[in-house]
Amino acid sequence: MKLFISILLLIPAIGFAQKFKSDSSYVRFFSEAPLENIEAVNIKGASIIDLSNGNFAFSVPVNQFRFDKSLMEEHFNENYLETEKFPKTTFTGSFKPADLVNGEQTVSAIGEFNLHGQTKPVNIEGTVIKDNGQVTIKAVFDIKLVDYKIKIPKAVFYNIAEEVEVTVYFEYKEL
Amino acid sequence: MRRIYIFILIAGLLSPAYGQDDLLDMLGDEPPSNEPVTSTFKSTRLINGHTIETRTQGVLEFIIGHRFGRLNEGGENLWGLDFAQIRLGLEYGVTDNLNIGIGRSGVDKTFDLFAKYKFLRQSNTVPVSAALFLSGARRADSFFENQVEGLGIPFEGKFRNAYTYQVLIARKISSALSLQVSPTIIHRNYVATSEEPNDLIALGMGGRYKITNRVTINAEYFPTFNQDSDNYKNAIAIGVDLETGGHVFQLHLTNAQRLQERGFIGETTGNFFDGDIHFGFNISRVFNVAVKENIPKG
Numbered sequence: 001m002k003l004f005i006s007i008l009l010l011i012p013a014i015g016f017a018q019k020f021k022s023d024s025s026y027v028r029f030f031s032e033a034p035l036e037n038i039e040a041v042n043i044k045g046a047s048i049i050d051l052s053n054g055n056f057a058f059s060v061p062v063n064q065f066r067f068d069k070s071l072m073e074e075h076f077n078e079n080y081l082e083t084e085k086f087p088k089t090t091f092t093g094s095f096k097p098a099d100l101v102n103g104e105q106t107v108s109a110i111g112e113f114n115l116h117g118q119t120k121p122v123n124i125e126g127t128v129i130k131d132n133g134q135v136t137i138k139a140v141f142d143i144k145l146v147d148y149k150i151k152i153p154k155a156v157f158y159n160i161a162e163e164v165e166v167t168v169y170f171e172y173k174e175l
Numbered sequence: 176m177r178r179i180y181i182f183i184l185i186a187g188l189l190s191p192a193y194g195q196d197d198l199l200d201m202l203g204d205e206p207p208s209n210e211p212v213t214s215t216f217k218s219t220r221l222i223n224g225h226t227i228e229t230r231t232q233g234v235l236e237f238i239i240g241h242r243f244g245r246l247n248e249g250g251e252n253l254w255g256l257d258f259a260q261i262r263l264g265l266e267y268g269v270t271d272n273l274n275i276g277i278g279r280s281g282v283d284k285t286f287d288l289f290a291k292y293k294f295l296r297q298s299n300t301v302p303v304s305a306a307l308f309l310s311g312a313r314r315a316d317s318f319f320e321n322q323v324e325g326l327g328i329p330f331e332g333k334f335r336n337a338y339t340y341q342v343l344i345a346r347k348i349s350s351a352l353s354l355q356v357s358p359t360i361i362h363r364n365y366v367a368t369s370e371e372p373n374d375l376i377a378l379g380m381g382g383r384y385k386i387t388n389r390v391t392i393n394a395e396y397f398p399t400f401n402q403d404s405d406n407y408k409n410a411i412a413i414g415v416d417l418e419t420g421g422h423v424f425q426l427h428l429t430n431a432q433r434l435q436e437r438g439f440i441g442e443t444t445g446n447f448f449d450g451d452i453h454f455g456f457n458i459s460r461v462f463n464v465a466v467k468e469n470i471p472k473g
Contacts, residue, residue: 021201026471041470048198057198063210066470069463070231070271075420078214079388084350092199153389153419 018052020135020172027060027168031161038072038160040065047170049135054098056109056137058170059090080150081116089115095128104129109139118148126168135172140165211296215304215347216355218423219266219274219291220457221381222395222412223431223439224357227304227345229293230268233465238264238278240457242432247450255454262434267464280434284315287435289339297347308341308357312437319365334365339436341379354382359397361441370404375441383416391416393427397440410439411447425457 025045031038042065047058063083067073077083093111100107105128113122126139142163145152152160216226219236230236240262244255252258266276272293279286289310297304314335323330338361345355357379366373381395397410414427430445431438432453445451 019198019201039470043471046202048201050198055198057202059199059202068468068470070234071461074214075418079418082388090199 018050019175020049020051021175022047022058022170023173024171025058025060025169027065027166029065029164029166031164033161038067040067040073040076042066045168045170047137047172048175049095049137049172051100051135054095054100055093056095056111057090057092058168059088062087062089080152086115086117089113091122091124093122100128100130100135102130102132113143115143115148116150120147133174137168137170137172139168141168142166209299211298211301212304212347215297215345215353216383217391217416217418218425218457218459220425220459221355221383222393222414222425222427223410223429223434224379224381224395224397224436225289225291225306225308225341225343226355227293227306227343229272229274229291229306230266230461231271232268233463234268235462235464236266236459237462238262238266238457238459240264240280240434240455242429242434242453242455244432244453245445245450246428246452246454260432260434278435280438282433282438283318285312285433285435285438286315287312291343297345303344303346305345306343308339308343310339310436312337312339312435319367322367323365337361337363337437337441339440341436351385352382354380356380357397359436359440361437363437363441368404368406370402370406371441372401375402376400377440379440381412389418393425395429399440402441406444407441408443408446410443422461423457423459425459427455427457428452429455 025043025047027042027045029040042060044064045058045060049056062081063077065076067076091111091113093109095107095109097107107126107128109124109126111122112119124139124141126137129136142165144163146162216228219226219228219230242260244252244258246254248255260281262278262280264276264278266274268274274291276289287310289308291306291308293304293306295301295303295305319334320330323334340360341357343355343357345353347353359377359379361375363373363375377397377399379395379397381393383391383393385391393414393416395412399409408430410429410431412427412429412431414425417424430447430451430453431443433439433442
């Protein structure tokens, strides 16, 4: 009995081996507006996925989004995302279904998305490809700027879409 | 034996939990980045003088500077608004740190050329940003010519020229507050009176305070050190920056009407505290002429 309890207590340590950490990432947002499309890409994000329970988190340093127009990048950080105040955007949650099988599958990531200091419950549909030692995640979803209190001044309203499309792509290696 | 089990029990309780936030904590331990500080000022001008800011590679900026007449001219001249002096300027980012520009001011019919090179960027390990600023200004009106000929000396074209050498040093102290000092030497090939030294030494100082993300208040002062003249005053200016996307509007009150360094540092005649104040504004519009590929490919 005592032996059983000891083994039970040691299980968490075994669970550790189920964690995968991203070694390659690509996060893009795209805003489509009549006057100007705005695109930025960030390759400095990081993510961890725990296959033992389907838990999943990512964190993206906001000041690492790269734009073609440098002034846009500056305004993005200074005026819209207020990067000095809110340096990271994060997601924490878990997959449904939690047991991932080998091959490609559609999953939902249910959890909390934090952007611009605001946390919202989200349900993001994405694709997971699991191939033994390697996992790849891809998701495309829309976020409404107003949900995250990202203010667009009226004078430039037509320049920026109220909803932007976010693409998230991570490749993982076993930790 | 029991102790061992208690130990295992405690170890089990202390072992890493597997909540979602803990995954996030595992991601949170990347080393702090040593990124250079950005957005020390909203514009390449504080008010009259240049800031350490440069336009990035491939960006063309069109700046129109206006200075109206003096507020104390009274209602007949609509407190100075009847008379405006303008400088039209074009500036270009050759690289992210090297800008060149040309301008033409109505006052004294002055053409100017400048180059600004940012050689130091503030970061976690570097306390300040710094830039070198060099400019040449050529006065094209006939004032000097008439004066020289009145003295019976042959006029030479080089008499028209003056050169400004500045080191701009700025620190973004907080996201709201940035301060700059600008040690300055202006060499004037020809000066109109003996009270004006050919080499004028001045120390620009100024700063901005951000009220909202898009609005800052600015102040600037350019004391000179070796010009003992009752005619000339140190340039003082206070202003507001309003940013709307690709435009920055800068509104200000200053005792200087001239819009290039020789003029506002060395030849300001108004006494700010006697009401010799010019309302003025700079409007800047940015164009992306030759944008380099910045977005990483996925």
